[in-house]
Amino acid sequence: MTPSWDRFLDTFFNAKVLAKYLPDIIDGVGVTIELALLVVASGLAAGLALAVIRSFGLRAVNLLIIFVVDVFRALPPLVIIVLIYFGLPNLDIVPSGFVSTWMSLALVLMAFSEEIFWSGITSVARGQWEAARSTGLSFAQTLFHVVLPQALRITIPPLTNRTIAITKGTALGSVVAVTEILGQASSAVSNSYNPSPLTLGAAAYVILFLPVVVLGRWVERKYAWKR
Amino acid sequence: MGKPVVAATGIHKHFGALHVLKGVDLLVHERELVFVIGPSGSGKSTLLRCLNRLEEPSSGSIVVDGIDMLDRRTDINHARTRIGMVFQSFNLYPHMTALGNVTLALRRVGGKSKAEAEALGHAALARVGLADRALHHPAQLSGGQQQRVAIARAIALEPLVMLFDEPTSALDPELVGSVLGVMRELRESGMTMVVVSHEMGFARAAADRVVFMDHGLIVEQGTPAAIFETPQEARTQAFIGQIQRH
Numbered sequence: 001m002t003p004s005w006d007r008f009l010d011t012f013f014n015a016k017v018l019a020k021y022l023p024d025i026i027d028g029v030g031v032t033i034e035l036a037l038l039v040v041a042s043g044l045a046a047g048l049a050l051a052v053i054r055s056f057g058l059r060a061v062n063l064l065i066i067f068v069v070d071v072f073r074a075l076p077p078l079v080i081i082v083l084i085y086f087g088l089p090n091l092d093i094v095p096s097g098f099v100s101t102w103m104s105l106a107l108v109l110m111a112f113s114e115e116i117f118w119s120g121i122t123s124v125a126r127g128q129w130e131a132a133r134s135t136g137l138s139f140a141q142t143l144f145h146v147v148l149p150q151a152l153r154i155t156i157p158p159l160t161n162r163t164i165a166i167t168k169g170t171a172l173g174s175v176v177a178v179t180e181i182l183g184q185a186s187s188a189v190s191n192s193y194n195p196s197p198l199t200l201g202a203a204a205y206v207i208l209f210l211p212v213v214v215l216g217r218w219v220e221r222k223y224a225w226k227r
Numbered sequence: 228m229g230k231p232v233v234a235a236t237g238i239h240k241h242f243g244a245l246h247v248l249k250g251v252d253l254l255v256h257e258r259e260l261v262f263v264i265g266p267s268g269s270g271k272s273t274l275l276r277c278l279n280r281l282e283e284p285s286s287g288s289i290v291v292d293g294i295d296m297l298d299r300r301t302d303i304n305h306a307r308t309r310i311g312m313v314f315q316s317f318n319l320y321p322h323m324t325a326l327g328n329v330t331l332a333l334r335r336v337g338g339k340s341k342a343e344a345e346a347l348g349h350a351a352l353a354r355v356g357l358a359d360r361a362l363h364h365p366a367q368l369s370g371g372q373q374q375r376v377a378i379a380r381a382i383a384l385e386p387l388v389m390l391f392d393e394p395t396s397a398l399d400p401e402l403v404g405s406v407l408g409v410m411r412e413l414r415e416s417g418m419t420m421v422v423v424s425h426e427m428g429f430a431r432a433a434a435d436r437v438v439f440m441d442h443g444l445i446v447e448q449g450t451p452a453a454i455f456e457t458p459q460e461a462r463t464q465a466f467i468g469q470i471q472r473h
Contacts, residue, residue: 130281131318131377135332135384136308145331149322 014196021188021197028184029204031098035180036167038102043109044163050110051117055143065114072111077169080104085176097176109166116158120151157220164216168209181205229257232388232419233278238287240273240443247273248284249443253421255388260420262430262451265440266466271423274440275390278421279310292387308336311381315393317373319365325352325376326361329383337384351383352376355409371402375409388419395426427470431455439463 054065072080085100095103124147132142174183185201233255240248247270255261263271276282278289280296280303289296294306319328326348333344352361355375365373374394381389391410395403407429414420414433424430430437430451437454439447439462447454447463458464 125316125318127314127316127318128320131312131314131320131380132331133304134279134281134307134310134312135380136304136306136336137332138304141335145335146320150320153322 011195012199014192014194017188017192017194017196018200021184021192022200024184024188025181025197025200025204028179028181028201029208031178031183032170032180032204032208035098035102035105035170035173035178039105039109039167039170040163042102043106043166044113044159046106046110047113048117050114051121052143052148054114054118055121055147056139069111069114072107073115075108077104077108077166078172078175080107081172081176097173097178100176101170101173101178105166105169105172108169109163112162112166113159116155116162117151120155121147123154124150153223156223160216160219164209164212167212168205171205181208229259231255232257232259232292233421234288234290235274235278236288238274238277238289239285240270240277240282241285247443248277250287251440251443251445253438253445255419255421257419258417259435260414260422260433261436261438262434263421263423263438263440264425264427264430264454264466265446269440270443271440272392275312275392275421275423278390279307279312281312304336308332308384309387311378311384311386311389313374313377313381313389313391313394315396317365317370317377317397319373319376319380321365324362324364325357325368325379328365328376329380332380333383347383348379351379354382354412355379356405369402370398371405374398374406378406378409378413382413382418388421389413391420391422391424393423393425395424425470427455439466441466 050065050069054062081100081104084095084103085097088095121143128146128150129142132146133139137145170180171182173180174186177183181201181204185197188197189195231254233253235251235253238248238251238253239246251270251274253261253274263274265271273282277284278291278296280289284297287297291306291310295301296303296306319325320331323331326345329348329351330339330341330344333339333347334341337344339347349358349361352358355378357372357375357379360368360372360376365376368376378394394410395406398406403426407426410420410422410429411433422430422434434451436448437451438445439454439458439460441462447458447460454463455467458467
């Protein structure tokens with residue numbers, strides 16, 4: 001049987017199926033946005049906090065931070081999701097698929113952004129520290145008023161890329177029954193015996209993330225060459 | 228001669244296996260301009276940076292205006308507001324305006340209100356001839372202007388003593404004069420100053436005392452005339468001979 005144009009259309013663009021499952025996919029977009037915003041906010045906040053703590057130079061604390069960060073950079077996000085979702089219930093903590101996915105991606109973003117924030121902090125010239133300290137500013141004051149504002153600016157381009165990459169991982173939530181875009185599309189496929197909802201899902205991702213990617217490229221250009 | 232403002236005694240500094248300062252004594256009196264010269268690697272910058280503890284001396288004692296800088300109980304941040312420092316590479320905060328650079332420590336360490344700090348900041352910028360550049364960012368200023376902002380940042384805190392670490396070495400020749408002009412004005416206002424620099428003309432004209440350092444020790448010190456015209460030590464003679472050939 002040779003594939004025909006009609007079969008192709010029926011497989012990916014079945015109008016009845018598309019119309020029927022569009023509302024589900026739109027619901028999924030809402031969940032994806034919610035999940036993505038939570039991951040970005042908590043992941044970046046935690047990463048910045050770790051980088052700030054690391055800059056105080058307490059040896060034992062820093063070894064722990066480096067260990068945690070390396071572990072979460074090494075583990076595939078899906079493995080972390082599955083560990084949390086299926087593992088924690090044995091400790092009588094029963095996180096939902098949504099919470100499991102949020103925690104996992106937030107931890108991964110925390111790990112990667114900590115490294116990026118940290119490299120930003122260390123790339124600020126030593127003379128900036130010395131000038132600030134010579135005027136009597138404390139270590140913490142120097143960090144917050146002088147070093148971090150400069151470090152954050154340097155980190156914006158790599159951070160934007162990494163954040164987009166990890167945010168797309170919200171699709172992994174479909175594995176643990178999160179009703180985000182891919183989850184909705186997959187169940188629609190099972191119910192309709194037709195893959196067309198996946199087309200809708202893909203379109204939803206493009207509509208959602210393409211502007212973010214374009215924005216990311218703009219941010220990258222804007223901040224990259226000025227220094 | 229006024230009372231001593233800076234009294235450094237027996238300063239040693241090791242960087243790992245490197246013995247950079249080998250027992251240096253330096254006394255700087257009120258209203259005195261002490262000029263430190265010497266070949267690169269002689270330890271003169273390190274000595275300067277030990278005075279406000281940007282470098283931790285390995286041993287010795289440093290007393291500034293009666294305050295033991297190396298005592299753990301000393302509030303080092305407060306003590307540092309009394310010691311202004313100017314760096315070879317300016318080290319202005321690039322994300323702040325000239326005024327922001329000058330007012331940061333006034334507000335955060337000096338506890339001044341925004342309005343008070345800005346008034347003092349404008350006055351300090353006016354003093355270095357940059358009243359009209361208050362809202363410029365460092366990137367919009369010439370090297371000479373940047374260094375004058377850096378001087379304003381230090382003098383706004385009304386320090387007892389100013390340390391200059393090669394303040395003109397990173398400047399194009401035509402911009403050196405404006406910075407030396409501000410330093411001369413500071414000198415005439417009675418500021419106590421320790422200057423590490425290669426501007427020998429300025430040293431002859433403005434210094435009360437010239438200190439020659441080599442290999443981590445003070446080899447010889449005296450009036451500019453004594454050091455430049457009739458140096459006693461062979462190493463001083465060689466160094467003065469070298470620089471005068473240029």
